Amino acid sequence: MSATSVLTKEDVTKKNTTTDVQGNDMNDLVEAASRVITPLSPISMFAARSPWAGLEKQSFEQVADWLKSIRDVDIYPSASIIHSAKERDEIDESFLQLGLQRWLDSHSFHIPRKTAEHFCREALKLNTLPSSLLASPELNKLVEETSGLNTEGIENFSMQPISALIGNQDGESLVNILDHHVIKWCKLYLDDSEAGWTMPNREEGFYRAWRRLIQYDPALSKNQRKRLKDWPQDAQTALIGALSALEIPESKVQNYLEGHLLSLPGWAGMMLWRSQQSSHEHALLTEYLAVRISMEWVLLKPYLPLSIQRPKKEVSIAPLLASWIHWGDLSIEEWSQMSVSEQNEFLSLAYRFDERLRRKLWLEAWEQTHTKRLSQKIISKQGVTNDKKAALAQLAFCIDVRSEPFRRQLEKEGPFETIGVAGFFGVPIATSDLGSNHSHPSLPIIQKPQHQIKELTGENELESYLQRKQVDNSLSYTFKIMKQNVLSSLLLPELSGPWLSLQMVTRSFVPTKAGRFIRNLRKTWLRKPDTGLSINHVYDTDTEIPVGFSKEEKINYVRQTLKMMGLTENFAPLVVICGHGSQSTNNPYAASLECGACGGAAGGFNARVLATLCNLPEVREVLSTEGITIPKDTVFAAAEHKTTVDELQWIYVPELSEPxxxxxxxxxxxxxxxxxxxxxxxxxxxxxFKSTFKNPTAEAHRFAEDWSEIRPEWGLARNASFIIGQRELTQGSDLEGRAFLHNYNWKQDESGDVLANIIAGPGTVAQWINLQYYASTVAPHYYGSGNKATQTVTAGLGVMQGNASDLLSGLPWQSVMKSDDEAYHSPLRLLIVIQAPRKHIKRLLNNDSAFREKVQNGWVRLASVDSEGRWENW
Known part of the structure; x- marks a missing residue:
């Protein structure tokens, strides 16, 4: 594409309409523009996020149209995904026909209804038009004789960078060249101790470090480097100057920034995340845009000034006419006999009933089918009375969909009651392992830790353990340094070869035994002593947040979590708080299989903290005065559900009473x-998985230990619903590991505060997880992260495909696809089911405007089950 390429109308400006934005205004514009991307944390603390969280004031359909228009990204399921779902009998086509009738009723076409219905039904089969028809001389002749179809295009609320519309002499788009430069500088700045040499002047910030080095960049020409020699020292000034030089009108600055953020949403998302972590880098996204748009100006300088007009949008008539011939059984003779106005009506119907709309109707039918079948499972349980025995034990699990099958199997084996609750168990903490000076937030990323909890042990045991740990860390550090040093790297293969070769052979042929041997060897060497927890508040000037809890805080956290669980009476002799964690080898996405809500933190530490607090006599004494009486014989313990092997690992078992x-x-x-x-x-x-294996448990361990295994488990794939209600609502139903389950008793929530907290916290997290899986399935090239086998782990931050791609933000192909041609995850928007009377649901929607917007704009679906067991779709 040359300098005479077409630009959008926003690109065409004059000197008197150029940017006149001040510094404070620019900060506001950058913040507003960031709505189109989402923060991206390092892969080691993977957090599930909706890629569209900042766009929920628009409807799902509006965002789908915008993404298709601005980035050519389609977020409705493809025809192949829909056909596969249909073959699996996951879509009741009666819902599709109802959707079609509603659409036809809402549009007015001067075409016989029977004719319109026939055309639409045939088009809904999602078959492609024959290439022979599209290329036929008869069709082309008709097209030449047919008047054009005028339509109003979609109004974009972002605009493409000018560099996306200009090509160099070799025909390569300048935006691709710009992306390549920006990726290089992002990797240099964001590198997390992976590179042997760090970026000079990094402590001064991204823009200033780039500004110092760009004058020596051999990838730029001498003239390009010269243009940047006297470029402003300040990022805001540089950004304003670059926008002005490109003649971006002030009214379109935010739109233009959005277009640039969408060019590399992964790297931009990492900059956004970093800007939210510390005050030192609070302006990092502004600096990123200053670097990017300054470099865009350098690349575009030879083509300035630009004064190119945007032509009127034209619609290709050939496929519209071909669709009527192929699907509408319309002959060429019949078309020729129509008046111009009649032809326009037929073309208008074909234009509006495009493939995206057809796939939207299929998606809605798929979702309605899922809703109906889930309602049948739940309603069929209503009114059935079971002789419920007193629970021998109560086990509280995370709402994670992987807990549902495990809970179901557990309940089959005896009088056990299982409970669903958010897996950080209501304790907003950052955790510090024994001897570590660093802490890790262990709670959903939408919250901030309020307390730090450390592992503690005796002074002598701690000193001995730290010495052994230092030796272990020193060996790893020395190995890394030798790899990066020019001379020692030549010697390293001779020293490490025998050991690494032996490890490779054993891990390849006997992965389970090798993994267990290496793990036990390290465990035996470290000999970690028994530990306690710093649950009592202590004054520590070295920490930003308090260590431990005050007495009032202990009571408050236990009280609110027990209420959230609905466990305020009828306590069993043993109550087990069960976190969840995962186990896999050689897996960059290992953290994504831990807790997607909590930035890759396993839930065992939180489970231990809550169980410890629940066993404190001073906590129980105060709660008993409030009506929450925990029997003396009831003991709280903590465990962790290992999702890759479906085992329960005990973490904290205090002295137990006899029952x-x-x-x-x-x-x-x-x-x-x-x-x-x-x-x-x-x-x-x-x-x-081969069904011929006689020992599934042993095979599950092999999946976890095999370093060549690209899919140790499915994670949260196929998640589709979030059910908020008592366990009796779903107990005994096979929910196929597709439902987030949260206990809730509306009778104990007169104010509605508990329900509001569930929706704002776990409900938001479940929606983010759902939409991340959705996006990674329907648009893997933009929102996924590609094939695990070809990923490149870069800068200690995340993964790329190759050495110069965007930083990939979503899930790998193997997390959502069964094969190259068949999706495993069903891309359905989350169905939230609440067990409560209608007036409670109305109160929730009236009080929570953000949740109301999500429902109205199609980001989640909502249903309820009232006290009489009646199901209602909202």
């Missing part, structure tokens, strides 16, 4: 069977 010990022994006795049944059900869904 609690009986419950503990019973759980231990049935756990092998529970694990076997859960693994049998789960592994059968993996495409590379």
């Amino acid at each position: 609690a010990q009986e419950a503990f022994n019973r759980i231990e006795a049935i756990m092998p069977k529970v694990s076997h049944n859960a693994n049998t059900e789960r592994l059968a869904q993996l495409p590379n």
Whole structure:
């Protein structure tokens, strides 16, 4: 594309309409523009996020149209995904026909209804038009004789960078060249101790470090470097200057910034995340845009000034006419006999009933089918009375969809009651492992930790442990330094070769035994002592947040979590708080299989903290005065559900009462069977699992230990619903591991505060997880991260495809696809089901405007089950 390429109308400006933006205004514009991207945390603390969280004031349909127009990104399921779902009988076509009738009723075409319906039904089969028809001389002759179809285009609320519309002498788009430069500088600045040499002047910030080095960049020509020699020292001034030089009108600055953020949403998202982590880098996104648009100006300078007009939008008549011939059974003779106005009506219908709309109707039918079948499972349980025995133990699990099959198998084996609750268990903490000076937030990313909890042990044990740990860390550090040093890297293969070769062979041929041996060897060497927790508040000037809890805080956190769980009476002798974690080898996305809500933190530490607080006599004493009486014989313990192997690993088991010990022994006795049944059900869904294996548990361990295994588990794939209600609502129903389950009793929530907190917290997290899986399935090239086998881990931050791609923000192909041609994840928008009377739901929608917008704009679906067991779709 040459300098005479077409630009949008926003690109055409005059000197008297150029940018006149002040510094404070620019900060506001950058912040507003960031709505089109989402913060991207390092992959080691992977956090599930909706890529459209900042766009929810627009409807899902509006955002879909905008993305298609501005980035050619389609966020409705493809025809192949829809056909596969239809073959699996996941779509009731009666819903599709109802959707079609509603659409036809809402549009006025001067075409016989029977004719319009026939055309639309045939088009809904999603078959492609024959290439022979599109290329036929008869069709082309008709097209030449047909008047054009005038339509109003979609009004974009972002605009493409000018560099996307200009090509160099070799025909390469300048935006691709710009992206290549920007990726290089982002990698240099953001590198997390992976490179041997760090970027000079990095402490001065991204823009200033770039400004110092860009004058020596051999990738730029001498003239390009010269243009930047006297470029402003300040990022805001440079950004304003670059926008002015490009003649971007003030009214379009935010739109232009959005277009640039969407060019590399991964790297821009990482800059946004970093800007939110510390005050030192609060302006990092502004600096990023200053670097990017300054370089765009340098690349575009030879083509300035630009004064290119935007032509009127024209619609291709050929496929519209071909669709009527192929799907509408319209002959060439019949078309020729129509008047111009009649032809325009037929073309208008074909234009409006485009493929995107057809796939939208299929998606809605798919979602309605899922809603109907889930409602049938739930309603069929209503009114059925079971002789419920007193629970021997109560086990609280995370709402994570992987907990549902495990809970179901557990409940089959005895009088056990399971509870669903947010997996950080209401304790907003940052955790510090024994001897570590660093802490890791262990709560949903939408919240900030309020307390730091450290592992503690005796002074002598700690000193000995730290010495052993230092040796372990020193060996890893020395190995890394030798790899990066020019001379020592030549010697390293001779020293490490025998050991690494042996490790490679054993991990390849006997992965389970090798993994267990290496893990046990390290564990034996480190000999981590028994630890306690710093739950009591202590004054520590070295920490930004308090260490431990005050007495009032201990009581408050236990009280609110028990209420959130609906566990305020009828306590079992043993209550187990169960976090969840994962296990895999050689997996950059290992953190994504931990807790997607909590930035890759496993839930075991939080479970131990809550269980410890619940066992404190001073906490129980105060709660008993409030009507929450925990029996003396009731003991709280903590465990972790290992999702890759479906096992329960005990983390904290205090001294047990006699009935609690009986419950503990019973759980231990049935756990092998529970694990076997859960693994049998789960592994059968993996495409590379062979049903001939007699021991599913052993095979699950192999999946976890095999360093060549690209899919150790499915994670949260196929998630589709979030059910908020008592366990009796779903108990015994096979929800296929597709439902987030949160306990809730509306009778104990007169004010509605508990429900509001569930929707604002776990509900938001579940929606983000759902939409991340959705986006990674329907638009993997833009929102996914590609094939695991070809990913490049870069800068210690994330993954790229190759050495110069965007920083990939979504899930890998293997997390959502069963094969190259068949999706495993069903891209359905989350269905939230609330067990509560209608007036409670109306109150929630009236009080929570953000949630109301999500429902009205199609980002989530909403249904309720009232006290009489009646289902209602909202």
